[in-house]
Amino acid sequence: MINTGNPAEPAPDRGRVLVLIDGSRMSYAALEAAADIAGKRDAEILGVFVEELNLLRSAGYVFSREVGSASGISRPFDATILEQRMRQLADHARAALAGAVRSRGGKATLSIARGRVIDEVLAMAGPDDLLVLGRAGWSSPAGARLGSTARELIRQSPGQVLLWCEQKLPHQNRVVVFLNDHDQANHRAAMAAAEISRHSRQPVTIILGTDGEPAASRLDAVRHDLDVLGSRTRLRVMPGTHPATIARVLREERASQLVISRECSLFSEPGAEQLLSALSLPVTVTP
Secondary structure: OOOOOOOOOOOOOOOOOEOOOOOOHHHHHHOOOOOHHHHHHHHOOOEEEEEEEEHHHHHHHOEEEOOOOOOOEEEEEHHHHHHHHHHHHHHHHHHHHHHHHHHHOOEEEEEEEEEEEHHHHHHHHOOOEEEEEOOOOOOOOOOOOOOHHHOOOOOOOOEEEEOOOOOOOOOOOOOEEEEEOOHHHHHHHHHHHHHHHHHHHOOOEEEEEOOOOOOHHHHHHHHHHHHHHOOOOOEEEEOOOOOOHHHHHHHHHEEEEEEEEOOHHHHHOOOOOHHHHHOOOEEEEEO
């Protein structure tokens, strides 16, 4: 069922599944994925629809114009018409959320806010919540940039962020988790991969990126996570975190999903953002 709840209320101990719905095709694909995850977790799903305040302000200027994406025709950017469009999009979001949970059960809430998208989402998200985002640019050529909203939420969200890709390629059957030089962050990423593996019934590959011979203490910590992940888990040690090397390993492992911590040094490598944009698989970024 759909409730009108207060998003400021404390999240349940097991966390909620938040999904940003903006009316785009990718956001509705992300909604379906979020509903699946919420059903498996027995968690509440919170749909977030934000009326972008800066866009509304822009429509208030007499000189503002908009250009039709299909027609290319320029016309006045009317605030009244924009308000109507936002109400229609919110209605569509409400109906889509209801439809997504109808066959899966569970509790769902649609929160409608007005402000800056990033600020509004961060105000609702808690450390135990999973935030699911449709990714901009999936149909763009390899190397296209992630949307600015996705980039900022990856960096700032207190919990996990799932960048959803609706494309499904054949013969992808392993969850790959990439670990680096931060033991606590590595453990959080490994545990996120364990949950994904349990729900998807797919084995896990742990990739340990290191500039030299890994320290014994780091290997001991990874081996502990290997025991938790189960007998079908395999470990690969690879030098460095160059994005091209990671892309090659993901292809070799036939990765269905990638799990990586935002603490990983990959994010400081040139080309990391292009790698995340070009990958044709879901990416979970953990704290």
